[in-house]
Structures are given as C-alpha cells and as structure tokens.
Amino acid sequence: MNTIAQAAEGRETYLGISDVGYVLFYLLVAIAVTVFAYGVYQRVRRYTQGDDDPFDRVSDLSNRVVSSAKIVLSNEKQFNRDLYGGLMHSFILWGFLTLFIATSIIVVEQYGTEIFLGIVFWEGDFYLAYQFIVDAMGLLFVVGIGMALYRRYWVRNHRLWGRHTSNEDDIFIWTLFGLGLGGFLLEGARIYVTGMPDHEIVSFVGYGIAMVLQAIDLPTSGAALEPATYAAGDYFGANAETLHWAFWWGHSLLALFFIAWIPYAKPFHMLSSFANVITRDEKAGKRLPNVPSDLDATNAESIDDFTWKEILDQDACTKCGRCSSVCPAKASDRPLDPRNVILDLKKYREELDAGGEEKPIIADGGAASAARGTSSDGPSDGSTSVINTETMESCMACMACMDACPVEIEHLQSFTRLNRQMTDQGDVSSSMQDVFQNVMQDGNTFGDSPRDRADWADDLEFDVADAREEEVDYLWYVGDYPSYDERNKQVARSLATILQEADVSFGILFEDEKYDGNDIRRVGEEFLYVELAGHHVETWEDCEFDKIVCTDPHSYNTFKNEYPEVDFEEFADDPMMPFDYTDEWNADGEIDVLHWTQAVEELVTEGRLDLDGTELDYTVTYHDPCHLGRYNDEYEAPRELIRATGCELDEMPRNRANSFCCGGGGGGLWMDFEEEPKPSEERIREALEDTDAGAGVEKFVVACPMCMTMYEDGRKTGGYEDDIEVVDVAELVVEAIGAEDEANLEIAAD
Structure with missing residues (x-):
C-alpha cells in the first residue's frame, strides 16, 4: 500500500474530486433542490384547493409541534401491537435523522461558520465524537432497513401487500438501503486511501471495511490527498482511489435522486406524516364534522368536497396496513379495507389532477368490487365509481383503524363523508x-x-x-x-x-x-x-x-x-x-x-x-x-x-x-x-x-x-x-x- 498518511483528526470532504467534478456536483445539487421545492409547492398548493376543515387544526401550534415531535421521535404508535415493527421503524428513523443532521453540520460549517466566522469545529474531539455517532446510528439505520427488507420480501408480511403495492415501494426501500450501505463503503474506501489513520478507529464500521480492503491488498496510486489530484486515468484504473471516486459519485447521485424524488412518491410521507400528526384532532372519530344547514352543500360529489386535512391524510398514508390488520370488517371478509379506501381516493385525485376522467366518488361498482372480482351494474352512466357502496356499508365505525394508524390518519372523517353522500344519493340499504x-x-x-x-x-x-x-x-x-x-x-x-x-x-x-x-x-x-x-x-x-x-x-x-x-x-x-x-x-x-x-x-x-x-x-x-x-x-x-x-x-x-x-x-x-x-x-x-x-x-x-x-x-x-x-x-x-x-x-x- 503506497499512500500519504493523514495524521490530523479530520478529513477532506471532497477527497479526490476535481474542480470540474465539484462544479458538476453543485449544479446537480441545485437541480435536485429545485425539483424537490417545486414538488413540495405543488403538494401544498393542492391542499389549499381542498375544502375548509371544520376544526381548528393549527391552534396552539408550538405545543402541537412539541407533542407531535414526541410522538414521532418516540415511535410510540409504531410499537403499538408490533414490537418488531416499532424497533425496525425506530432504527430507520433515528438513523436517518442522525445522518441528515450529520450532513447538515458539514453544510453549516463549510458554507456558514468557516466562511463568515472563520470557525472550524469539524476537527479534533468534535470530529471523533461525530464520526463515532454517525457510524453507530448509520449502522442502526442499515439494520433497520435490513429488517424491513426481511419482513417485506422474505416473510412477505401480509400487511405490506395489496392492490396499492407498487414499484415505488421497492424503489423507496432499496434506495434507503443503497444510501446506508453506500455511505459505509465510501467511508471505508476513504479511510483506506488515506493510510488508515489511527484516529479513524472511531469510525468502526468504515474502519472495518477499510481493513477488508487492506486484507485483499487493493493497490493505491500513491497520489497526494488533495481534491483535484486523482489523475483522469486513475478513475478507470484498478486501485483504491478509483473505487473511492466511484463510491463518492454513486452515493452522491443516489442521494440527490432521493431528494428530488421525495415530493413525488412514497418518501413524501416523511414530511406529510409529521404534518398530519401536528394537525390531528384529539377528538377525531368520537366527534364528527357537522353538515352545513345549506341543503345545496355537497359531501362527496367530487374530490374537491374533501377538506385539506382529508387530502393530507391521503398523502400521509405509508401503506403499512396496520389499519387493515385490525379492521373487524376485513377480518370478517366484508369488502372494506381502510387502507384501500384512503389510497383509492388518493389515486383518483392524482389521476384527476393529471387530466384523468371524472367519475362518481361513491356508487355501486367501485374499486373494491373490481379488486374482489365481483360484477356490478355501476352508476347509470356506465362508468365505475371510486368507492363501492358495499364497502362503506361494511364499516363498523369501531375506530380500530384510527387507533392503529401510526400517522394519525382520521379514517372516520373521510368515511363519514362518503356515507353522507350515499345517504344523499339514496344508496343506503333498504334495512x-x-x-x-x-x-x-x-x-x-x-x-x-x-x-x-x-x-x-x-x-x-x-x-x-x-x-x-x-x-x-x-x-x-x-x-x-x-x-x-x-x-x-x-x-x-x-x-x-x-x-x-x-x-x-x-x-x-x-x-x-x-x-x-x-x-x-x-x-x-x-x-x-x-x-x-x-x-x-x-x-x-x-x-x-x-x-x-x-x-x-x-x-x-x-x-x-x-x-x-x-x-x-x-x-x-x-x-x-x-x-x-x-x-x-x-x-x-x-x-x-x-x-x-x-x-x-x-x-x-x-x-x-x-x-x-x-x-x-x-x-x-x-x-x-x-x-x-x-x-x-x-x-x-x-x-x-x-x-x-x-x-x-x-x-x-x-x-x-x-x-x-x-x-x-x-x-x-x-x-x-x-x-x-x-x-x-x-x-x-x-x-x-x-x-x-x-x-x-x-x-x-x-x-x-x-x-x-x-x-x-x-x-x-x-x-x-x-x-x-x-x-x-x-x-x-x-x-x-x-x-x-x-x-x-x-x-x-x-
């Protein structure tokens, strides 16, 4: 091994990245952040188009945020009836947040304190503590993702599979796994090419990977440790610097893809779920919204009748299936699956926003009937509805779904809206x-x-x-x-x-x-x-x-x-x-x-x-x-x-x-x-x-x-x-x- 050892207790952020690579990276950062911001803007704008909610959802906001942070960070709802799921989600959440904070620290120092105050704290004891914590929590993150992969693909937990299971679920979990594993591979390669400095032992996972590279005696180029010193030819050579370069760009591109993708698919629940917990109604279910005395008011004639909070409920759903697993109607083979009702509404809303054809929200012949393979005459215009009347008749209003939901989705608010529409249409059963x-x-x-x-x-x-x-x-x-x-x-x-x-x-x-x-x-x-x-x-x-x-x-x-x-x-x-x-x-x-x-x-x-x-x-x-x-x-x-x-x-x-x-x-x-x-x-x-x-x-x-x-x-x-x-x-x-x-x-x- 022929490298220049790094003795200082710190590290170079852009090790082996040329000036061109540096500029390209930040161009991609700008694009990813812009795509992310636009996606969040579109989501928020859609909520503003929803109907007003009858309850004050943002009163005493500071206390709401504090109490919601306690609920989310403690994962108390995830542990409810499911120790494995609680541990799994805790490892993923705590690990992800730690890695996010760790990255934020680097940004704050390099583009804040160092430039404007001349203060560098990412060295010495702070650096050592930082590296140890990041490795520990990063390992917890990877373990949590591994638990999720085991439950989804090996055990094939029944809760996780249904008609709304899609490629986005696979992309989400494998991207997180790639980020966690890729971060450790990058760290191991960095430690190896910098001569395996003794202080890096605190990065125990990365150091272990570096020891594996040392054991196989992966050659190095012996290049000096400056950002632009890797020769262009070295990028394609079989040496540790090339491996480090590949890991750096692979990890970076995957991270930027993930950031840009967040508002457009399942990862958005990381934001919408917290917002949903903040805006929860503590009396949801036990009290229902009153109907205006105006007889011309509608309940669920169109998707625009749903309130902004009910739309947020739809976006907060993580497809975890906890509501479905405790639903007595589903257990009795009635055609109700609480998760599917929420996601059917979400899917229809997104199709409509993309220029899809409008159809009745609830009538005979909805999505549930199609999924169950049953036939239905459907509405008089010959089209199918979003939700089948039989589905909502099956609901026992027992609130088990709401009690089990880890992100405080208020199923009964939307369900009651659908039931009111059925009553308005005269679609309730003869009994x-x-x-x-x-x-x-x-x-x-x-x-x-x-x-x-x-x-x-x-x-x-x-x-x-x-x-x-x-x-x-x-x-x-x-x-x-x-x-x-x-x-x-x-x-x-x-x-x-x-x-x-x-x-x-x-x-x-x-x-x-x-x-x-x-x-x-x-x-x-x-x-x-x-x-x-x-x-x-x-x-x-x-x-x-x-x-x-x-x-x-x-x-x-x-x-x-x-x-x-x-x-x-x-x-x-x-x-x-x-x-x-x-x-x-x-x-x-x-x-x-x-x-x-x-x-x-x-x-x-x-x-x-x-x-x-x-x-x-x-x-x-x-x-x-x-x-x-x-x-x-x-x-x-x-x-x-x-x-x-x-x-x-x-x-x-x-x-x-x-x-x-x-x-x-x-x-x-x-x-x-x-x-x-x-x-x-x-x-x-x-x-x-x-x-x-x-x-x-x-x-x-x-x-x-x-x-x-x-x-x-x-x-x-x-x-x-x-x-x-x-x-x-x-x-x-x-x-x-x-x-x-x-x-x-x-x-x-x-």
Whole structure:
C-alpha cells in the first residue's frame, strides 16, 4: 500500500474530486433542490384547493409541534401491537435523522461558520465524537432497513401487500438501503486511501471495511490527498482511489435522486406524516364534522368536497396496513379495507389532477368490487365509481383503524363523508332506510310506539321517577335496546335496581326519550341526527338534574362529545326541525355525562352499594365496547365493578384499545352481511379458546346493549349456546348485591 498518511483528526470532504467534478456536483445539487421545492409547492398548493376543515387544526401550534415531535421521535404508535415493527421503524428513523443532521453540520460549517466566522469545529474531539455517532446510528439505520427488507420480501408480511403495492415501494426501500450501505463503503474506501489513520478507529464500521480492503491488498496510486489530484486515468484504473471516486459519485447521485424524488412518491410521507400528526384532532372519530344547514352543500360529489386535512391524510398514508390488520370488517371478509379506501381516493385525485376522467366518488361498482372480482351494474352512466357502496356499508365505525394508524390518519372523517353522500344519493340499504323511517315516525329504531318506551319498568317492585316532573340526581337515558329489546330490558331492570339500592334519585324521560342518533349519524343521516339532538337538549333544558347517565356507550359518546358540537342556531329556523333551541349545549362541559359503569363505580367507591368482592365466584371475561373504550378511554370502571362482585376476570388477548368490535356499530346492527366468521362469533371463540381459562370461562361480560344483542346472536349462530353465557356487568352487580328478585331476573330465562 503506497499512500500519504493523514495524521490530523479530520478529513477532506471532497477527497479526490476535481474542480470540474465539484462544479458538476453543485449544479446537480441545485437541480435536485429545485425539483424537490417545486414538488413540495405543488403538494401544498393542492391542499389549499381542498375544502375548509371544520376544526381548528393549527391552534396552539408550538405545543402541537412539541407533542407531535414526541410522538414521532418516540415511535410510540409504531410499537403499538408490533414490537418488531416499532424497533425496525425506530432504527430507520433515528438513523436517518442522525445522518441528515450529520450532513447538515458539514453544510453549516463549510458554507456558514468557516466562511463568515472563520470557525472550524469539524476537527479534533468534535470530529471523533461525530464520526463515532454517525457510524453507530448509520449502522442502526442499515439494520433497520435490513429488517424491513426481511419482513417485506422474505416473510412477505401480509400487511405490506395489496392492490396499492407498487414499484415505488421497492424503489423507496432499496434506495434507503443503497444510501446506508453506500455511505459505509465510501467511508471505508476513504479511510483506506488515506493510510488508515489511527484516529479513524472511531469510525468502526468504515474502519472495518477499510481493513477488508487492506486484507485483499487493493493497490493505491500513491497520489497526494488533495481534491483535484486523482489523475483522469486513475478513475478507470484498478486501485483504491478509483473505487473511492466511484463510491463518492454513486452515493452522491443516489442521494440527490432521493431528494428530488421525495415530493413525488412514497418518501413524501416523511414530511406529510409529521404534518398530519401536528394537525390531528384529539377528538377525531368520537366527534364528527357537522353538515352545513345549506341543503345545496355537497359531501362527496367530487374530490374537491374533501377538506385539506382529508387530502393530507391521503398523502400521509405509508401503506403499512396496520389499519387493515385490525379492521373487524376485513377480518370478517366484508369488502372494506381502510387502507384501500384512503389510497383509492388518493389515486383518483392524482389521476384527476393529471387530466384523468371524472367519475362518481361513491356508487355501486367501485374499486373494491373490481379488486374482489365481483360484477356490478355501476352508476347509470356506465362508468365505475371510486368507492363501492358495499364497502362503506361494511364499516363498523369501531375506530380500530384510527387507533392503529401510526400517522394519525382520521379514517372516520373521510368515511363519514362518503356515507353522507350515499345517504344523499339514496344508496343506503333498504334495512337502513327502514331504520331511518322508524326513527322519523316513532323516535326509535324498532318502529314501536313511543308510549311503550318505559314498559320495561312495569315489572320492577318500585316506581321509576319521571325526570320531567321532579328533580333528580341522575337523568338516566335508557336507550332504544334496553327499552324495547326483551333481552336488554333485563339489563335496564338490573341497572334500575342497582341505582335504587344505592339510594340515589334517578329519573327517565318516558316517551320524550328518543333514539340518541349516534349510529345513524355514522351511516350518514346527519339531518335526522340534528333533529334528535335538538329534541333532547330542549327536553333536558326543562328538567332539573345533576348528571346524565347512559346505558349505552353509543349514547354516552354522542351526548358527551357530539351534542356540544352542534350549532343548533343554524338549524332552529328550519321548519323541518322540531325545536327552537338556539344555544350551544354543554359546550363548557358543565353537565357531567357518564356511562352507567362510571356512575355505579363511583357509588361503590363511596360505599353506597354492599359489595366486598366475595359474593360471586364465576370465571368471566370482559369485552371492551368500542364507544366506551377506544372512543372514550374508559377501561377500568367496568373491570372494577366485575372485580367488586368477586368474579375472576380473565382478559382476552385483544382487550382495551385492542378490543375487537362486536360488529354492531356503524349501522351493522341493522344490516345483514355474508361473512365468515361473524365478528361476534370470532370474539366468543377467542373467549373460549385464547384466554388463559379457555373453556373454563363461564360468562362473557358486556357493557353495551348493542354488544349484548350481537353476542347473543353470535352465541347461537356460532354454536356456543351450551358453552358460555352472555351477561351485562349490571346483571353481575345486581346478583352480587342479592337483588335478583327485585330486578325480576328470572324474566331473562323466559
């Protein structure tokens, strides 16, 4: 080996690059940065063309940025349910950011501090620390990319493959791998041609590569170490300088290509995802945007109806498939794949922006049908739509997709927009149209007489107060299913007995109680929802109470999070709206809205119910309702009550935020699907086979009337009638306090 050793603790940035090469490099830098900037400008301009978002997305921006940086840098969402994926993404992100910062340091010194201040800090101890950190984090970056390649191509993780998988995914991952590996090869060649100075041992990866070159005794030209000293002939000779030159240009060109490519393909998620996290709505899903009272307003007639945030959601999608992997509709073989809906909209938008043909956003015969190989008559003009109506009917509004998404995509915002368009077009299923008709005519989803709403209480041994006529502590909203469904009536009687035993005053609205509107809103019937909300808040204004207590988590969510968002004044003058209420209701949260488990858990804590945790000895498992758990983060109150009865609680593998929907949300309760297995059947199977107690689980405990209905059905259709009993938490509590007779529990057996 014949080289001139480099003793100083530093290195030459443009080692072996001639003046012509130097100029060419910066010409290419200027082109790459210009292409990048123009691409980002085009993206931002497209967002400004989107509709206004109903929520303030940039308020308190500084705190938003700080909290978002914590979420992104910690990779907390990537670790959710996927340790391997969390580590993989952390290695890639932390490594990439370190390498980016390292490159930025060089730029700042060479074109900032050195020129204007005469300060050079890229030498000595700083250089040594810099080189060690860059090598360590660069190695982590390459390892992370290797993990990604293994998962994508060797394991072929099912989440990563679908109809939107394309060449850009391959180019993206292999370009990152090339950048990481190429950087180390370049470093190793540089260390070798500079005589392998002792201080470069801190660059342990590059030094290792240099040792390999030394072991094979790769010849060098012995040229002096100045940027322009490589002879032109040396570029093509078989020596280390030639190798270094090739690595330098290969690494540089790949990096410049990547920079220029970022705004035009998958790498843009590095920017759009962070922006998406910053502009997230903390209440997304649990509250939905209100529809303007203007009847001429459209929801999804065209892509321009989508808000700028919904367009940003589309660009933020990384195709990771986490939303798809937790979607109960997809698991049940319904035609919904949350990722595909978002990406179908994005693909159509990009095709339209490129001069493509406009077509209906949602109708029969959308992209899902084509992918599934099904036939459809399609819209009347003979063209296909972007999204198939059957796809959106399949959504259970369980929010599992949003909870799993690492970049805070708000699927339900776009899904609700599509559902509203379906309703406007009259494309909802006939069974849902029947539900709408029942609610409009009778105020309930069953189509039963409003006068019969409180008949469930007739068999109680005490009278239930009328909250319209006397002051009560709890205004109890019973709900449709506990009022009209025979199985859920028993739950209502159990809860009434519990409140009576706790000696609290409570009352109901009798025939003035109507359906809460939560699920028909998620199906797209917004105006009927507003009518119901106006009726209830106007009725509540004439009542005296301290708290509203709900039997159903769906009611709890809509009263707590959505009624306060309604602009009643905007609708009050509409002759179709049966209310005159013009104020904001509970905008400041002065009225407590509770799920009944929260209220009763407070009573138990206060010692107002005789529960000491020894009364019952059942082995049970508990199902977290979506609207109580994922929507409102209430996981402990039902569990505390179960434990207070003395039952042994055996958790299912999918619990709390990872709970699997019963299938009843988003209108699923009123629609029939050809699915195998049903979500309710799969959940009961999980209780009996995947819990620690397995077949020893005696009772499947719920805290939602819809869940009760779906699981009683799943127990029958799945053949589990003799294996497990479905009960409500209230039924366990009333049994534990010895008040079965007062609640008339034997009616459940009839």
